[in-house]
Amino acid sequence: MSILIKNGRLIDPANKIDALLDILVEDNKISQVAKDIKARADNIIDATNKIIAPGVVDMHVHLRQPGREDKETVATATAAAARGGVTTVLAMPNTNPAIDCTESIELLKGIINKSAKVNVLVCGTITKARLGKELSEIAALKKNGARALSDDGCSVDNDDLMLEAFQKAKQSGILTICHCEDKKLSGKGVINLGFNSTRLGLRGILNESEYKRVARDIELAEKAGAAIHIAHVSCRESVEIIAKAKKKGIKVTCETAPHYFALTEDALLGYDTNMKMNPPLRSQEDLTVIKQGLKDGTIDAIASDHAPHTENEKDIEFERAEFGVVGLETELAVSITELIDSELLDWTKLFEKLAFNPSTILGIDRGSLSVGGVADIVIISGEKEWLVKKNELVSKSKNSAFLGRTLKGVVDYTICNGKLVYKK
Amino acid sequence: MLWTKKDLLGLEYLTSEEIGLILETAESFKEVSTREIKKVPALRGKTAVNLFYEPSTRTRVSFEVAAKRLSADVINIATETSSVRKGETLIDTGKNIQALKADIIIMRHNCSGAANMLARALDISVINAGDGWHEHPTQALLDIFTLKEKLGKIRDLNVAIVGDIAHSRVARSNIWGLVKLGANVTVCAPEMLLPVEIEKTGVKTSSNIDEVLKNSDAVNVLRMQFERDEDAAFPEQLDYYKRFGITEERLAKAKKDIVVMHPGPINRGIEMSSEVADGKNSVILEQVTNGIAVRMAVLFLVSQARESRE
Numbered sequence: 001m002s003i004l005i006k007n008g009r010l011i012d013p014a015n016k017i018d019a020l021l022d023i024l025v026e027d028n029k030i031s032q033v034a035k036d037i038k039a040r041a042d043n044i045i046d047a048t049n050k051i052i053a054p055g056v057v058d059m060h061v062h063l064r065q066p067g068r069e070d071k072e073t074v075a076t077a078t079a080a081a082a083r084g085g086v087t088t089v090l091a092m093p094n095t096n097p098a099i100d101c102t103e104s105i106e107l108l109k110g111i112i113n114k115s116a117k118v119n120v121l122v123c124g125t126i127t128k129a130r131l132g133k134e135l136s137e138i139a140a141l142k143k144n145g146a147r148a149l150s151d152d153g154c155s156v157d158n159d160d161l162m163l164e165a166f167q168k169a170k171q172s173g174i175l176t177i178c179h180c181e182d183k184k185l186s187g188k189g190v191i192n193l194g195f196n197s198t199r200l201g202l203r204g205i206l207n208e209s210e211y212k213r214v215a216r217d218i219e220l221a222e223k224a225g226a227a228i229h230i231a232h233v234s235c236r237e238s239v240e241i242i243a244k245a246k247k248k249g250i251k252v253t254c255e256t257a258p259h260y261f262a263l264t265e266d267a268l269l270g271y272d273t274n275m276k277m278n279p280p281l282r283s284q285e286d287l288t289v290i291k292q293g294l295k296d297g298t299i300d301a302i303a304s305d306h307a308p309h310t311e312n313e314k315d316i317e318f319e320r321a322e323f324g325v326v327g328l329e330t331e332l333a334v335s336i337t338e339l340i341d342s343e344l345l346d347w348t349k350l351f352e353k354l355a356f357n358p359s360t361i362l363g364i365d366r367g368s369l370s371v372g373g374v375a376d377i378v379i380i381s382g383e384k385e386w387l388v389k390k391n392e393l394v395s396k397s398k399n400s401a402f403l404g405r406t407l408k409g410v411v412d413y414t415i416c417n418g419k420l421v422y423k424k
Numbered sequence: 425m426l427w428t429k430k431d432l433l434g435l436e437y438l439t440s441e442e443i444g445l446i447l448e449t450a451e452s453f454k455e456v457s458t459r460e461i462k463k464v465p466a467l468r469g470k471t472a473v474n475l476f477y478e479p480s481t482r483t484r485v486s487f488e489v490a491a492k493r494l495s496a497d498v499i500n501i502a503t504e505t506s507s508v509r510k511g512e513t514l515i516d517t518g519k520n521i522q523a524l525k526a527d528i529i530i531m532r533h534n535c536s537g538a539a540n541m542l543a544r545a546l547d548i549s550v551i552n553a554g555d556g557w558h559e560h561p562t563q564a565l566l567d568i569f570t571l572k573e574k575l576g577k578i579r580d581l582n583v584a585i586v587g588d589i590a591h592s593r594v595a596r597s598n599i600w601g602l603v604k605l606g607a608n609v610t611v612c613a614p615e616m617l618l619p620v621e622i623e624k625t626g627v628k629t630s631s632n633i634d635e636v637l638k639n640s641d642a643v644n645v646l647r648m649q650f651e652r653d654e655d656a657a658f659p660e661q662l663d664y665y666k667r668f669g670i671t672e673e674r675l676a677k678a679k680k681d682i683v684v685m686h687p688g689p690i691n692r693g694i695e696m697s698s699e700v701a702d703g704k705n706s707v708i709l710e711q712v713t714n715g716i717a718v719r720m721a722v723l724f725l726v727s728q729a730r731e732s733r734e
Contacts, residue, residue: 195621199436201536201557201593204620270544271537316513317535319556 008047014368028418054355055087055376060303067096072308075115080395082422085378100136150177166224185209211237230254234279236289255301258334273321308397336409434559435600449721467496490719564597579606587646642683670696
C-alpha cells in the first residue's frame, strides 16, 4: 500500500519545513519527502492549495470505554478523531473500571486492538480508582504500556501522597499529568466566578481553585525531580506560574483546550449546558493570557479534553448537567480559526502545539513528517469554512461547544499508520 | 408599543419600555379586582398550568387568582405527586403539558436558568415564577408597581434593597427593573451576602443600614433564608437583626414617608420588627393586592404575543 501526496504545502515543525513538497508513503512509513516526486503509488492525492501536516496528537481524550459505552466507545471516538485530523489520542483513565492496575489496562488494550481507528495511547491513574487514597500499581502500569499517569477529573489532595506519586513516577520513567483543582475551593461551583455567575444566579469557581493546585503540584514535582504536565490550563495565574517554573528550569509542560482560547464566560449567558466544562470558561482577560502563553511558548500543547456526555446528562437544568464537551472533531478547525486567522501562530507553530510537542512530551515517535517515520498525516483545506452541525458529528455524544459555529479548516484526508482512515 | 415576547423569564431581558407596558397594563387590570364580579373574559378558553418545583403558596395562589380573573382555566401540578417524582426530565414534563394544549406554564424551580431552558424547548409561553437565585420577575414588577403607585414615579428614587442579596432572585429582578427605570439602587447586606461584582448592574453596595436608610425613599426588605445554601456562611440570626433588622428606632432616623416593602413571608424579628411590618410605612399587603394586577398583565401580554404570532 502506497500513497503519494502531491503539490501541497508541507508543514513539519520537527524538521522546520514549510514548503511546497510532495510526500510518499510506503507501507506504514514516510519513504520520501521531496519536490516533484515521480514514483508510482496505489493512491495519488492531489493536495494543490492544501496543507499537509503531521496528524494531530491529542493528549487529553475521554474514550468512556470501558463502562460508559452510552456516551462514547473506542470505535466512535477514534472515528471522530479521524474526522478531526487526529491520529493519536491519549485515553484518560477515569473509566469504569478505572485504569489503575494490570487487569484494567489489559482490558482496555484488548478493546483498542479490536476497534481503534487511530493510535490510542493509554494513561493510567495516579491513585487506585482515582480516590486519592492509595497509589496505583505505577510500575506495573508502566510495564503494561501506560504512557502517562493522571487522576484526571480529580486532584490528589494529600501532599505526601502526591509527592510519593511523583517519586514513583520518576523511578518508573513515566510522565504525571495533573488535573489541578482544589475542590475545597471550587466546591459546588458550576461556572467562572464573576459578574456572570452573579447575574445568572449560579455558584462560581475561583481561578484560585486551579492555580493554587498548579503551584503545589509543580513544587512537589520539583522536589521529586519528576516530569509534570499540567492539564487544561484555563486561567491567567496558572500561565504565569508555569512560565516562572519553566524559567527556573523545572521539567513542566502544559496544555490548554480550544474552548479556553475561543470562548469566554459570556458564552454562558443563555445557560447553554454545552458551555459547561471544568475548569470553566473564564474571562476575556484569562483568554488573552492563554493566547499569549501559546504564542510565547509557555503553553506547549493544545488538547481537546474530549468529554462526551449523553443528551440525558446535558439537556437538563444547568447546575445538574455534567461538565465537559466533545472536541476531537473541532479542535483543529477551532485552532486554525482562532490562532492562524488572527496571526497569533503560523502553521509551523500551530502544528508544534497540535502534534510535535505532545509527541515529545509523551515520548513517542510521532508528530513529525520525517523520512523513515510512521506516516500519520493530515491534509487540510486551510481556507475552507464549514458549519458545525450536530447531526454530522461522528462522536456518539453531541455536546460540542461549537455547534452552529462556522469554522475555518476542513480536514480532507487523515492518514494513520500509512492507511487512509478518513476521507471527506 | 407592542408586547412581542412569548415568555417572561426575567427583567434583565426586558427594555424599560417593555417594563412600562406591563405596569400600564397592570394599572388597567387592577380595577377588575374591585368589581362585584371580579372577572373579565380576556383569557377565556386558555389554559394556564402552575408547575411548581418548590413549595410556594403566595406566588402560586396569586397566579391562580390572576389567571381566574382573566377567565383562564388553571391547573396546578404538584411535583411531589406527579411523574416528576419518577424521574421525568423538566423538558419532557414541559412537552407533555404542551401536548395537553395548555397555553401558559407558570414555573417555580430551584435551579437557576430552568425557565430559560424550558422556554427554549417549548412553543407555549413560560412565565418564570422564580428560578434558583436568578430571577423572580413578577415579584419585582409588583414591587415596582407598588412603589410607583405610592411615590408617583421610579426615576431618581433612592431605593434600598436589604438582606441576602447573594441568594435572592427577588433582589436580582428588582435591581434590573429599578435600574432600567432610572432609580438609584443601593443593596445593603453583610459583606458575605453580597454577590461578586454586583456593582456592574449599576447599584451601589453598603453594609451600613443606618447610612443607607437616611437617604432612601423606599426600602425593600428581603426574607432571610437561613436554610437555603448550606455551604455559605451566614450571620447569626440575632446578630443580623441587630445590624440589619428594620426596627422603629431605625425608621425614626429615616425619611418620614419611607416606603417599606417585603416580598413575604416575613420572619418577624429577624429582618424586620412586627411594629414595622404592621406600621404606617409598610405597604406589604398592598403588594399582595397589586401582585394580582401585575400577574394578570403578564398573563395577558404573553398570550397576546403568542396569538399575534400564530
